[in-house]
Amino acid sequence: MQTKKQSMIEVITNTVVGLAFSFAIQVMIYPILGMNVSINQNLLITLMFFIASILRGYILRRLFTKLFKNKLK
16 A cells, blocks of 8 residues: 555656656647647646646545555455
């Protein structure tokens, strides 16, 4: 079973790896969709999704840890 700190480290690591992919994909996709987005705007959008992803991942990890805590013993 993971501690809260371990859950947060795992979620942040996973999300940081996804951050680079997300930024690169957005740089390619926005022009295809005809959206003129500056690098600064793209960074802000990526940051917002980054924070949302960390929160979502952490909350789900803690929920599953709580739900299945007794079933793993």
